[in-house]
Amino acid sequence: MTTPTPSEENIELPDVIALLPLRNQVLFPGSIIPIDVGRPSSVKLIEEAIAAERPIIGIVAQKDAQVENPERGDIYDVGCGARILKVIKLAKDSYSVILQGVVRMHIQELTATEPFLEARVSEVGDILVSTVECDALVANIKETAKKLVSLLPELPREVASLLDSVTKPGELADLVVSNLEIEPAEKQDLLEAERIDERLQKVLMLLTRQLEVLKIRERINTQVQEEMGHSQREYVLRQQLKAIRGELGDADDESEEADEFHQKILDAKMPEDAEKVALKQLDRLKQMQPSSAEYTVTRSYLEWMVDLPWAITTEDQLDIPVVRDVLNEDHYDLEKVKKRILEYMAVLKLNASKKGPILCLVGPPGVGKTSLGKSIAKAIGRKFVRISLGGVRDEAEIRGHRRTYVGSLPGRIIQGLKRAGTNNPVIVLDEIDKLGADFRGDPASALLEVLDPEQNHTFSDHYLEVPFDLSKVMFIATANSVEPIPPALKDRLELLELPGYTRQEKLAIANRFLIPKQITEHGLSTEARGEGFKVQFSEEAVFAMIDSYTREAGVRNLEREASSVIRGIAVKVVEGELSGEIEVTRDHVTDFLGPEKFMPEVAERTAQPGVATGLAWTPAGGEIMFVEATRMPGKGGLMLTGQLGDVMKESAQAAMSYLKSHLDTLGIDQEKIENHDIHVHVPAGAIPKDGPSAGVAMLSALVSLLTDTCVRHDVAMTGEITLRGLVLPIGGVKEKMLAAHRAGIKRVLLPERNEKDVVDVPEEIREEMEIVFCKQVGDVLASVLTDKDTDTDTDTDTGTDA
Numbered sequence: 001m002t003t004p005t006p007s008e009e010n011i012e013l014p015d016v017i018a019l020l021p022l023r024n025q026v027l028f029p030g031s032i033i034p035i036d037v038g039r040p041s042s043v044k045l046i047e048e049a050i051a052a053e054r055p056i057i058g059i060v061a062q063k064d065a066q067v068e069n070p071e072r073g074d075i076y077d078v079g080c081g082a083r084i085l086k087v088i089k090l091a092k093d094s095y096s097v098i099l100q101g102v103v104r105m106h107i108q109e110l111t112a113t114e115p116f117l118e119a120r121v122s123e124v125g126d127i128l129v130s131t132v133e134c135d136a137l138v139a140n141i142k143e144t145a146k147k148l149v150s151l152l153p154e155l156p157r158e159v160a161s162l163l164d165s166v167t168k169p170g171e172l173a174d175l176v177v178s179n180l181e182i183e184p185a186e187k188q189d190l191l192e193a194e195r196i197d198e199r200l201q202k203v204l205m206l207l208t209r210q211l212e213v214l215k216i217r218e219r220i221n222t223q224v225q226e227e228m229g230h231s232q233r234e235y236v237l238r239q240q241l242k243a244i245r246g247e248l249g250d251a252d253d254e255s256e257e258a259d260e261f262h263q264k265i266l267d268a269k270m271p272e273d274a275e276k277v278a279l280k281q282l283d284r285l286k287q288m289q290p291s292s293a294e295y296t297v298t299r300s301y302l303e304w305m306v307d308l309p310w311a312i313t314t315e316d317q318l319d320i321p322v323v324r325d326v327l328n329e330d331h332y333d334l335e336k337v338k339k340r341i342l343e344y345m346a347v348l349k350l351n352a353s354k355k356g357p358i359l360c361l362v363g364p365p366g367v368g369k370t371s372l373g374k375s376i377a378k379a380i381g382r383k384f385v386r387i388s389l390g391g392v393r394d395e396a397e398i399r400g401h402r403r404t405y406v407g408s409l410p411g412r413i414i415q416g417l418k419r420a421g422t423n424n425p426v427i428v429l430d431e432i433d434k435l436g437a438d439f440r441g442d443p444a445s446a447l448l449e450v451l452d453p454e455q456n457h458t459f460s461d462h463y464l465e466v467p468f469d470l471s472k473v474m475f476i477a478t479a480n481s482v483e484p485i486p487p488a489l490k491d492r493l494e495l496l497e498l499p500g501y502t503r504q505e506k507l508a509i510a511n512r513f514l515i516p517k518q519i520t521e522h523g524l525s526t527e528a529r530g531e532g533f534k535v536q537f538s539e540e541a542v543f544a545m546i547d548s549y550t551r552e553a554g555v556r557n558l559e560r561e562a563s564s565v566i567r568g569i570a571v572k573v574v575e576g577e578l579s580g581e582i583e584v585t586r587d588h589v590t591d592f593l594g595p596e597k598f599m600p601e602v603a604e605r606t607a608q609p610g611v612a613t614g615l616a617w618t619p620a621g622g623e624i625m626f627v628e629a630t631r632m633p634g635k636g637g638l639m640l641t642g643q644l645g646d647v648m649k650e651s652a653q654a655a656m657s658y659l660k661s662h663l664d665t666l667g668i669d670q671e672k673i674e675n676h677d678i679h680v681h682v683p684a685g686a687i688p689k690d691g692p693s694a695g696v697a698m699l700s701a702l703v704s705l706l707t708d709t710c711v712r713h714d715v716a717m718t719g720e721i722t723l724r725g726l727v728l729p730i731g732g733v734k735e736k737m738l739a740a741h742r743a744g745i746k747r748v749l750l751p752e753r754n755e756k757d758v759v760d761v762p763e764e765i766r767e768e769m770e771i772v773f774c775k776q777v778g779d780v781l782a783s784v785l786t787d788k789d790t791d792t793d794t795d796t797d798t799g800t801d802a
Contacts, residue, residue, distance in 0.1 A: 013081050013103055017058040018045050019117040020082075023065040026187035027080040028174040029101045037095045041069070045116040046095050049084060056081045058105060058121060061188055070117075072110050078124065078192040081105050101174075104191065126170045127195045134169045137200035144207045145176055151214045173199045180206055235289065258286050261302050269311035274466040278305045297403055304410060304464065309423045313472065316424075317381035318349040326379035331368055332509045337361065337496050341376055344474075355453045356424070356474040360432065362482055363498030364618075364735075366554020369478040373428035376476065383425040385416040390431035395441025398450065400463035410463040413450055413470070424472035432489075433479035444486050451475055451492045499734045500553025500622065502741060502762050503546055510542050514559045518566045524573065535569060537562075537584045544586045548596035551742065553622070553735065561593060568592035610705035612784070614697030615718040615740060615748070616689070617732030622739030624716055627682055627694065629701040634677025642682035645690025651720065652680050655699035658723055658777065659706070666781075668706045678702065693730035695721035696749065696780050709785045716740045717749035717784060725777040733757040741765045749774055749783055 020042055027033060037046050049057055060079035067074045086098040104124035112118035128134065142163050166172045177190045186206065193199040265278045281298055288295040317323060323345055327338045340359065348354050361369040370386065377384035392398075401408035409415070416427055435444045449455045456470035477493060479485060485493070501509065515537055519525050524535045545565070550557040565584060568591070572578040590596075610629040615622060638656050640649050656678070663670055680698060682689055696719040704711045718736055720728040729751045737758075740748050747770040750758070755773050758766065774780045 013056065013105055013121065013123045015120055016111055016118055017056065017081065017105070017121050018049065018054065019058040019060055019075070019079070019107075019119050020045055021060055021062050021070045021075055021117070023062050024184050026061045026178075026184055026191055027059045027082055027099060027101045028178040028187075028191060029080060029103055030171055030174050031101045031178040032085065032098065033101075033178075034096060034098050036090070037097055038093065039068070040093070041116040043093050043095065046084075046087060046097060048116075050087055054084075056083055056102060058082070058107075058119065059099060059101070060107070061184055071113070075107075075117075076188055076192075077107050078188075079105055079107065079121075080191065081121075081123075124194060128169070129195055129197045133197050134200060137197065137204060138169050138172055141172060141176060141200060141204050141207060144204065144211060148207060148211050148214065151211070151218060169196050169200055173203045176207065177203050180210060182206055182210075258282060261285070261306065264306035265302075268306050268308070270305070271310070271467070271469075274305070274310070274464075274468075277466050278302060281305075301403060301463075304414075304418070305466075307418055308414065308468070309417060309421050310468075312422050313424050314382050314422045316345070316348060317379065318345060320346060320349075323379045327375060330375035330378070330513075331372055332512060333501070333505055334368065334372065334498060337372060337498070340494075340496060341379070345380060355457075355471045358451045358453065358475045358477075358493055360477040360479060360482075360485075360493035360495050361498055362479050362495055364480060364500055364553035366552060366556030367498045367500065368554070369498060370428060370430055373426060373476045373478070376474070377426035380426070380474075382474065383420040383422050384428070385420045385425050386428045386430055387412045387416055388430045389443070390434040391436060392443050393436035393438045395443050395446045396462065398443050398446035400461040402462045403465075408463055410461050411446075413459070414461045414464065414468065417468075417473075423469065424474070426474045426476060429475060429477040431479065432477040433481055433484045435484075444489050447489055448492065451477075451489065497734075499760075500738045501555060502738060502765055503543065504764055505762070506546050506555055506558060507539065507542050509555050510546075510558060510562065511537070514555060515542075515562050515566075518559065518563045522563075522566050522570050524566060524570060532580060534581045535566070535584065536582070537565075538586070540586045541565075541584045541589045544589045545593070547742075548598055549589070549593055551598045553738065565589055565592045609708050609710055610701055612697045612701040612704060612711045613713075613716040613745070614694045615716050615736035616691070616693070617735050622732060622735035622737070624739055624743045624745070625682060625689070625694065625697070627680065627697045627701040629678060629680045629698075629705040631672065631676040631678050631705060633675065636674050637677040639677060639679040640681075641679070642685050643688045644682060645688065647692050648682075648690050648694055651692050651695040652698045654721060654723055655695055655702055658699065658721065658725060659702050661723075662725075666703055666707065668703075672706050678705070691730075692720040692728075693718045693732075695719060696727060696774070696777070699777060700780060700784050703781055704785060707785070711784050712747070712786055714744070714746040715749065715784045716743070716745040716747075717780060719749065719751040719754075719774065719780070721777060727751045727774045727776060727780065729753040734760045737761050737765055737769070737771075741769060746770060747772060747783070749780055751775075 020037075022035065025033065025035065037043055045057065048054075058079050059082045060075045062070050063074055063076065080101045081103045082099040082101050084097060085100050088096040090096055105121045106124050108120040108122060110117060110119050145163055163172070163175075166175055173190070173196070177187060180187075190199055190202055193202065261282050262279075265275060265282065268275075270278060281302055285295065285298045285302065288298065320342055324338070324342060327341065331338075337359075340357070344354075344357050361372060363369055373386070374384050396411065398411045398413060400411035400414060410418075413427070417423065417425070420427075429447075432447075435447075437444065449459055450470060453471060456473075458467040459470045460467050482490060482495060516525075519535050520528075523529070524533075526534055545558060545561045549561045552558070565588065569578065569582060569584065569588075573582075610631075612627045614625040614627055616625040617623075638653065640652050644652070659666065659668070660673060663673070680701065682694070696717045699721055700711055700717065703709075716736075718730055720730055722728060733750065733754050734757065737748055738761075746768075749772045752773040752775040758771060772779075772783045774783070
């Protein structure tokens, strides 16, 4: 605490005084403070004050301590005249100065700024308002200050006597506030207070606040000490209790649990490194108190370690004919996948150490990718685990969280192995193409180790922090499209494509799997209703659902529509309208499902010049796509609509350029181009479209428009064109041909270099459709345009079911 000095009488404050700005400090009359002087202007002031023996200098506080060279607006108006008591030179251009506050002063104006600030000042006197009120405030301040001193043992005992020795209210206020740890702005507010009663009230308020803070801090410290003492006492008592039980020969529950964990660790037959880590954690667990948070974390870790199937392996079904029968029983067709599974089982029979394959089934929704994984597990006699990856964005979902986090768990791979209870299950990684990534990491990158046979035998989960062998696991990933899968991850996958089903395949799947399943689930099976009751669908009814109520590559919607029909049958059976043997016909389908949702519209859409049928690939399978062109008076411009992507727009521009450069060859009047604008539209307008394969369809539509010739209604085409008139190969041939077949198309135009891809198309479609391979644009136009003088070809019925 700063000791006040007796105020000296008749101290005269000069009219003009040198000003020394201070940072984060306020000097009060009667107080003595040490300061360090280092700014060039301040050093100059001190040196001149010493040389000239100036009795008093002005001390003012800066408003902002960051300002290096303060001006008039950077300092407060009220400061304190001070006497220099002592100057100590610390280094070159650096002094330590001891100042004693003498009197309050008010700055009138600056008279100089160089080499240091000088100002015209006036003395500020104290205003005493009420002696009685001031006496009461002085008494309260002294009492509160003594309480504050009692809570600060580091202060000397003489402080209380010092407070009693101060009799003047103004001096007491200055003494107390100069020693309080408060903000400089609050001290400046008290320095500027001229009324003694106002100053005393503010000091009492600050003292009371400081006293409350100290009381709360003292209470917190007491609570902490008590809690620490309680914990130590509990620990000592537990150790004594443990010793007493040891003397009596009684084993406690903790010892029993530790022994149980030890036996489980030995029974788990972990690898040597994992067992060493588990035993080390068990030793730590024995030393911990059950009430501690770390005890629960370590115990959970040991439970995971002993529950994992380190050495538990199911025996594979290696009888190839049995495996083949099980696969055929659950799924129709899908020969490629079945062939690959049989190959793996045959190799496994010859070499038991063969690592599990990493398969990826790619195909549109509803073709049976996920259910096929379950069927494979059933066929080879392994446990089945499905892990959905759709929307997963956190890398810890794959690798787990480190044990430092509250509520941490292993990743989904380790969790799946624990659920399976074996180290060689079939794990289906569903929707691997829908993985996300954000600030928490990229789960696709974490899968690189999981799906690499050369690395996954030492897969390390962040939670376990010991290697786990995944090489015996058969991983089967599913995806609707391979484009979103990162290249590094795609390189580790053996891709098996599952395109859509044909009408005949859907018919077989419906009769063998979907309809019997729905009949059983709705309680209409012969077993549920008794002998003499039977529900069966006619072939005509199934085809009606396939052609008129669904338009998909898979069979999910077909099963949904069949379920709707069977629910309608169930209502009539319950009401007594139907009984015995019930055959569902096309009329029943129409009654229960309502108007047809899909109509054969190819002929209607292509019955005029300027309309052509293209083929498109989508993640849900192939689709037919119409290209419409029309012309209007204008200046030869080309307008493109239908949410076309950049590549598709360029295909239209390439088709237009080829057409303009071959007007004579194509028999097109140049006036139709120069004096007309052409508009090309690809419905549906709300669906984004892109890709180069619509080039031949766009060119055919333009030529059809400008030659007033219709495009054959039963023809669909796909292929990229060049400015030289070549037809380049495209992808998705099988999906596109399946879409054309569903839509009733009888002739398909493909690029010549795609002839090799037709082998994958089902034989029944190749037999029912005419496939024309085109090398140049001329081949395309010759196959799609009708004769101007005749109607559209009548080789096929225009009412073919779509």
